[in-house]
Each structure stands twice: as C-alpha cells, then as structure tokens.
Amino acid sequence: MIQSNPSEQTGYRSHLPRPTGRLRRVGAALAIAVAVGAGAGAGVAGRDAGAAAPDPTPTATTPADGTPAAAVEPAPLDGGDVDAWLDDVLPAALERNDIAGATVAVVHDGKIVTTRGYGHADTGTGDTAVPVDPEQHLFRIGSVSKLATATAVMQLVQDGRLDLDTDIDRYLDFDLPRSFDEPITLRHLLTHTPGFEERIAGLIGQEGTPADLREALVTDPPEQIFRPGTVPAYSNYGNSLAGYIVERVSGVPFEEYVQRNIFDRLGMTSSSFVQPLPAPLAGRMSQGYATASAPAGAFEIVSTPPAGAMSASAPDMARFMLAHLGEPVGDRPLLDAATLELMHQPALDSSSLGTLAAGPRMTLGFFDESRNGRRIIGHGGDTLYFHSHLQVYPEEGAGFFVSLNSTGTSALANHELRLTLTEQFADRYFPAVTPAAGAAAAVSNAPAGSAERAAMAAGTYESSRTVRSNFLTLIGLTGRTTVSVRDDGRLLFEPRPLSDSAAVYEEIEPWVWREVGGQHTMAVRAAGGRVEAIGFDSAFALLPVEPARGTVLALGVIGASAVVLLLTVLAWPVGAIGRRVLRRAPRDRAGRTARVLSRVAVGSALLALASWTVCLVLVMGLADLSAASLRTVQLFQLIGLLGMVPAAVRLVDDVRRRVGWSRTAGSTLVLLALAGTGWFAIEFMLLAPDISY
Numbered sequence: 001m002i003q004s005n006p007s008e009q010t011g012y013r014s015h016l017p018r019p020t021g022r023l024r025r026v027g028a029a030l031a032i033a034v035a036v037g038a039g040a041g042a043g044v045a046g047r048d049a050g051a052a053a054p055d056p057t058p059t060a061t062t063p064a065d066g067t068p069a070a071a072v073e074p075a076p077l078d079g080g081d082v083d084a085w086l087d088d089v090l091p092a093a094l095e096r097n098d099i100a101g102a103t104v105a106v107v108h109d110g111k112i113v114t115t116r117g118y119g120h121a122d123t124g125t126g127d128t129a130v131p132v133d134p135e136q137h138l139f140r141i142g143s144v145s146k147l148a149t150a151t152a153v154m155q156l157v158q159d160g161r162l163d164l165d166t167d168i169d170r171y172l173d174f175d176l177p178r179s180f181d182e183p184i185t186l187r188h189l190l191t192h193t194p195g196f197e198e199r200i201a202g203l204i205g206q207e208g209t210p211a212d213l214r215e216a217l218v219t220d221p222p223e224q225i226f227r228p229g230t231v232p233a234y235s236n237y238g239n240s241l242a243g244y245i246v247e248r249v250s251g252v253p254f255e256e257y258v259q260r261n262i263f264d265r266l267g268m269t270s271s272s273f274v275q276p277l278p279a280p281l282a283g284r285m286s287q288g289y290a291t292a293s294a295p296a297g298a299f300e301i302v303s304t305p306p307a308g309a310m311s312a313s314a315p316d317m318a319r320f321m322l323a324h325l326g327e328p329v330g331d332r333p334l335l336d337a338a339t340l341e342l343m344h345q346p347a348l349d350s351s352s353l354g355t356l357a358a359g360p361r362m363t364l365g366f367f368d369e370s371r372n373g374r375r376i377i378g379h380g381g382d383t384l385y386f387h388s389h390l391q392v393y394p395e396e397g398a399g400f401f402v403s404l405n406s407t408g409t410s411a412l413a414n415h416e417l418r419l420t421l422t423e424q425f426a427d428r429y430f431p432a433v434t435p436a437a438g439a440a441a442a443v444s445n446a447p448a449g450s451a452e453r454a455a456m457a458a459g460t461y462e463s464s465r466t467v468r469s470n471f472l473t474l475i476g477l478t479g480r481t482t483v484s485v486r487d488d489g490r491l492l493f494e495p496r497p498l499s500d501s502a503a504v505y506e507e508i509e510p511w512v513w514r515e516v517g518g519q520h521t522m523a524v525r526a527a528g529g530r531v532e533a534i535g536f537d538s539a540f541a542l543l544p545v546e547p548a549r550g551t552v553l554a555l556g557v558i559g560a561s562a563v564v565l566l567l568t569v570l571a572w573p574v575g576a577i578g579r580r581v582l583r584r585a586p587r588d589r590a591g592r593t594a595r596v597l598s599r600v601a602v603g604s605a606l607l608a609l610a611s612w613t614v615c616l617v618l619v620m621g622l623a624d625l626s627a628a629s630l631r632t633v634q635l636f637q638l639i640g641l642l643g644m645v646p647a648a649v650r651l652v653d654d655v656r657r658r659v660g661w662s663r664t665a666g667s668t669l670v671l672l673a674l675a676g677t678g679w680f681a682i683e684f685m686l687l688a689p690d691i692s693y
Contacts, residue, residue, distance in 0.1 A: 072431035077398065079114045082106050085428060090118045093417050097408035100292040101132040103139055105318040105401040106425075110327050115314040121286035121405065122296070132405075134314040137286045138270055138277070139403040140300065141317070141388040142381025143236075145273070145310035148320070149243045150190050150343065150365025151334065152258055158339040161249050162186060164364070171245040174217070179224040188228045189235075189242040191347045191362040192539035195226035196235045198467050198475075201693045203236065204384060204622050205301040211275050213244055213254060216303045220692035223469040229352035232362065233464040234539040236307040243306020254306055265329050266320060270313035273305050285311060288385025289406040297385050308381060314401065317390065321399030324392050344377055344394055355511040356535040359523025366392070367538040371423065371519055372432040380418065382411075384622060389418045393430060400425045412500060446489060450507045454485045457524055457531050460550060461542035463497070464533065471630070472693045473685045474616060480551055481542055483534075490516065497536045548683055558609070561676030564669045565606045571666075572599070594650040598670060601643015605677045608636035612686065619693065630691045637686050641678040647671040 075081050090102055101119030105112065117132030124130060156162040162171070167183035169176065176184070180195065188194040199222040205211070222237050247254040255273040263271045272281055276299055287296035302309040312320075323334040324344075335343065346361040346368065353361070360368040366377035369391060378391035388403035402421055408414045461483060462476040482494045486504065491513055496503035503520075505513035511524045523535045534542040545551070611633040615625055651667040681687050 072427075074431055075428045077106075077108045077113065077429045082114050083116060085424070086114075086116050086118075089421070089424065090116075093420070094119045094292070094404075097413045097417055098291040098293060099404050099406040099408040099414065099417075100289045101286065101405045103132055103134045103137065103286075103314040103403050105134070105314040105321070105399075107318050107321050107325070107399040109397050110322065110325070112315065112318045112322075115318060117314070119292070119405075123287070123289070123292060132286065136284055136313070138281060138284050138311045138313050139286050139388065139405055140288065140308075140383050140386040141310050141312055141390075141403055142308045142383045142386060144317075144379050144381040144388050144390050144401075145306070145308045146239045146381075147324075147365055147379050147390065148258055148262055148273075148310055149239055149246070149254075149306040151262060151324075152246045152254075153186060153190065153242050154335055154339055154343045154364060155261060156246060156249055157186075158335060162245065164190075168241065168245060171248055172241075173248065174214075176241075177221055177224065180227045182228045184224075184228050186242060186245065187347055187364070189238045190364040191229075192232055192234045192238060193226075193229045193348065193352075193362075194235060194238045194241075195224045195228050195231065195233065196222045196237050197225045197233075197469060198222065198235075198465055198472070199237050199693065200472065200619060200622070201624055202303045205303060207276060207298040207301060209301045209303075211301050211303050211305055211309070213240065213247065213304060213306070217241060217244055222692075223690075225466075225468050226464070229348060230354075231464050231533060231543075232353075232356070232535060232537075232539045232541050233466070235465075236304060240304035240307045243304070246306075255309075262320075262334065263316075265334060266316075266323055268312065268316035268319055271316045272311055273309045275299075275301050275305065275309055277311055281311070284313075286405045288383070290385065291408060292406055300383050300385065302383070308383065314403075317401040317403075318399070321390065321392055321401060325394065325397050325399065344392075353535075354525040354532075356523045356525045356533060356541065358509070358512045359521055359535040360538045362538040369422070371426045372430055374426070374430050376426065378422070380415075387414045387418065389422060391422055391425075396430055398429070415498070446507050447510050449510065451485075451489050453507065453511065453524070453526075454489055454491055456526055456529065457483050457491055457534070458485050459483055459531070460545045461534060462545050464541040464543050466543075467693065469685065470688050470690050470693050471612065471615070471684070471686050472619065474612065476545070476549070477551060477554060477684075480545065496520075497540065497542060554680065554683070557676045558680045561673040561680070562606070562609055564673035565602050565609075565677070568602050568666070568670055568673070569606060594646040594653060597646035598643055598650050598674075601640050601647060601674055602670060604636040604643065605640025605674055608633055608640055608681075608686075609677065611636065625693075627691060634687055634691070637677075637681050640674055641681060641687070644671060644674045644678060647674050 075085075086104060090104070094100070094102060099119065100123050101117070101121050104114070104116045104118075106114050115134035117134040117137065119132055120129050121132045121137045122128075122130040153162060157164055164187045165185050168185060168189070169183075178184070184194045202216065217237070217240060226233060243254045246257055250257045252260075258273055262268070270281065270284070272278060276282060277285055285299065288300070289296055323329060324340070326333055326337060326340055333340070343364045344366065345363055346357075347364045348357065348361060350357040362368070363377055365379070367379055369376045369378045374393060375395055376391050376393055378389065380389040381387070385407060386403060386405055387407065388401070390399070390401045392399045400422060402418060404414055404417070406414075408417070459482075461481045463479065466476055467473055481497055484492050484494070486492050491505045492502060493505065494502045503518070504516045505522060506516055508514045511526070512521060513524070514521045525532045525535070531544055536542055547553070615630070615633065618625060647667070647670050651664070651671050654664045654667045
C-alpha cells in the first residue's frame, strides 16, 4: 500500500561529511517501508544495494543507454522455460534473504503460462511447515491493490458516472482542506499529483482493528503542500480518496463494488479487500513474517482499504493481468479498448509537469517501468510483512507477478529481489530488439548547454514524498541524495534514489539524464535559474533542500548542541562531588534562580531530543503515537527553548560578577546549545501545533 517507498519509498545524503552507511540504510528502509504498499517502479528504479558506483565508460557490450550491443534471442516464454528459470533463481534467493515464501504468476498470449509457489506459507515447526501452494494460498499485495482501485474508477469513467478532470468536491460529502485554488481531480489522484504530504499514522493496524474508510479520510487529512498536477508525490491518501469516490458514486461500499464488478467478473474467487478475510478465504491466507526465522505476524488491517488491503492468489492475479491485456471476460472485456488504452498511457503532460514530462510518468494507476525499449507498466506494494510487484507488457501481451510473505534481511533486500526478478524476466523474454543507434556518439556529444544545466542541478535533494507540517519533517534528514558534477560533465548521484549505491548520469537531451551503463532516466525541471524538481520515478521526485535545512548544518548544530547539553548534565554531579571533596564553599546565592531554571531547560531539551529519537523509531515501525505523548515531548522542547532566557541572564550575571573564564565559557556554551536545539526545533517543525502525522 505504501509506495516503495515507496517507498518509497523513497532521497539520500550529503557529499561532504555525510551520515554513516547505517544512517543511509535507515533512510532507504524508511523511504520504502513507510510506503506500505508503495512499490515504486521497481522495474526502473533499483540497483543492487551492495553494488559499487557504475563504471562511467560504456563498453562494447553495454552502450550508453544500457541496451545490449547486439540483439539477443529471447528465451521461449512457455511454462517449461519459465519454471526452470524460477526454480533456478527463487529458492536460493529466498534462503539468502531469509524470506519464508513466494508466489508467482506469468501470463502470455491470453493464457496463464504458469503459477508457482516457493518456500512456506507457514513455517510451522518441524513437520508442520506448510509449503506455498499458488492455487491455494492468498498473499497480501499491498499497493498493487491500487491497480484494482484505479480499474474501478475507470469503469465508472467509462460509464460516464465519473469525470477525470472534474473537481473531486463534486463527488465528496466532506470538505477537503486546500492550499491552492486549482481543483483536485481524479486524474491527479490516480497519478499521485494532488499535492498531499505524507500521512503515516494509523496506516496499518493489528487484527481486530476496524477499518472505516470515510473516518480515516476525514480525520486529520494531510496538508496540501504542492500545486495539483505539478509534483509527483506518492500518496496513499490520494488513492484512498479515489476509492471513496467509487463508493460514493456507486452507492455500495468500496469492497463490495470491487468484488462485484472486478473479482466476480474475472473469476477471481480467491481475492478480497475485506478485512479480516471472509471465512472461506481466511484459512487459506499465508502467514506473514519479518524474516523466515521469526514468528508469524498478525493479519494486517489497512485503515484505507483502496490503498492496499487486497489479498489474492497467484492465479487470480494472472486473471487480473489478462484483463489489463484486453482479454475478454464473458461477453465483454473488463474495460473497453479505448478506456484501457486511456488508462495505460501517460496521464499528465508538460502543460502541468513541465520538463518532468520527459521522464517516467504515471498512467492512470500504473508506473512506467519500461525496459529494453519496450513499454512496461506496473506497480509494487508493501505491507509490514508482504512485498509484491506486478508488471504488464501491453504490446507483447505478457505479465509477471510476484509476492513475498516476508520482509527478509532488510526492506532494501526484498526490494532488490523483486527488481532482480522483473529485470531478469524482461531481459530473458523481451530483450532489446536492436542496439541503440548512435549510442557511442551520445557519450561524447552532450546537448548544447549541458554543462550549465549540470551545474544548476548540483546540490542536495530530498524526496517529494515528504512531511512539512509537523515533527516528521525530521524524516527528510535520513534519506537525501547529493548531486555533483564530475570532471567529464556528468552528474553523480550519491546515492541514487531507492538505492544504497551511487550512480552516474549523462544528459541525452536537454533536461533529461540517463544512467551510464543502465536504462534509468531522470528529468529535471528548472525555473529562474534553479532546479525545482528532478523526476526519478513515475510518482516520485527529488526536491532541493533549503540551505537552512542542509544535512551538514542541521546535524552539526543539533549534534554539537546535544554534546554540550549532555556534558553539562554529567558535569553537575561531578562538580558537586568535587566541591564536597575539596571542601569548597558552596556557590553564592546570587543568580541562583537563573541557574536552576537554566538547568531545568538543559534537562528538558536533552530529554526532548531523546524522546524525538524514540518517536521516529516507533513511527518507522508504523506504531501509533498518542497525542498526549507528542504534546509532552513538545512541552519538554518548549521548556528548553524558553530556557534561553534564564541561560542568558546567568551568562550576563557571570560576566558582570567576573566569576572566571571557565564558568563564563560554560554559561556561554549552554546558551548556545539551547539556542541550537531551539533553532532545530523551529526549523524542523518540532513545536508545530499540528501533530497529525
């Protein structure tokens, strides 16, 4: 449901003194995991997390655009070859990544080529372990569910009951907060461009937690931080609004509409959005795991079902892929040819995206994951335990689906496994038809003005999937990308988004850069002599970090302040013991009130920093934080900020009474440390009235 992160995921770090590898991995994992079901175009966006930066010089076998130097004969796309390939790759990959099980479906030429199961649906103990049976077991598919939601919207568009370009206020029964005058449309919702910031709280609940779609949407909606249609920013909230509109216009609950109009029509008898699952399906649900060696987790309840609540079997996902390849269902297809083509084409153009339209773009629900010169549309998805990806090849009449029932060794690890499978499938069965014409020339003949555009792009960036109205602004510090210009005029991304390794890009046309030795492209939009955004995936962009929020500055200020505050606290008992041992006279009472109050401020500021760290860790695990706990942390932070006043009074008093350079220096450092934590708290919204996240 979340986009990988969604992630997401997923922006990264600085080129000077930068966060450690551990911090980079945390940022990457958060970008993907906070995307429960995010599944960012894995077909185009990943790189081996452990790989080194690519060799910047194309070779005879890997020209500048990443296509083979000569046409490669495809393998036969039949059950025998696909099964052999999967049998060779998946069992070892599951073991290596500590993943319990996987289910796979492949379709081609109007037929199901194969459905396969690997590993275990229930690891059990000893003889009680249950192997994955693709015909029997259901997996949670996370944000791949959004494709069913988008399909439902397009059915109502086809019937004339919904309009893609009408303000959604027409369809809603509650007021949606707006920051811009432009309307929000269904086209924006299905392309992740309504402009909403990220919303995390309550995304996934434990079994037994009720899921009320309308309640989830009207309670503390996210702030609109981008003008509609202009910035790709993956949004579970936006997709859920689309699902609620289906419910409102059809007059039946969303889950019921999809069951009747998609699942029943396609013969998807092993699929459901209902939570918990209906009794006939509940016993067939695969267990979900953090790792194969860990205990099974509870059935996850997605609070906004359209964004990621679907459970399905591999054969049912095969039927869904065939429907999107235009195969008839009974006496008519699920969507007519014109609507299907509309849904599968890029849905926004340069009129709203500007030069970002030259890069990967969303269709009405699908990511552009094209490879080897072939159009591929797809979507990934993640819950806490399940991780899935689906791809459709419209021109080739093929589709590939995989779902894992464990996170494994890391969020990046399972993301890379899915990426490997989708890329190997493409390269094995649909390799590049011809080598790229003029690839070698492209290396040395950059477009005119390339050096100026490259210099403009240099800087530090964070993901557009972000939070700007509350304390989760801090997330932006954990996952940033630094872009620098190499001596050869190419751009070095450290790391490349949704990866833990660097990548080199060269400009192939004005404002469009392609990975050297790869196929991934990025498009840049600039205005007024500065870059506004870098589109790196269909629903994600990199945005420049404001200088005041620079990684080195922010971490330097808060790090130095924390050290001073901690040393100050540790010095209190040491000083008291020293005075007692040396039998020195106690300090005079002059300035005692200021000293006491400044000590309270120091302790409160330090406690606030520790508490925010705990809060971030809990949020990364999708735990819900109470309003009372967040307000308490803010109170500590506020006391620390207000403590600057007695700290300043103490410093002035120390100078006036000439108490000595050491005590004066200490008072100065305390004031500066409180000022540093106060600046950090204000800059990163730690004291924001809004604590809805």
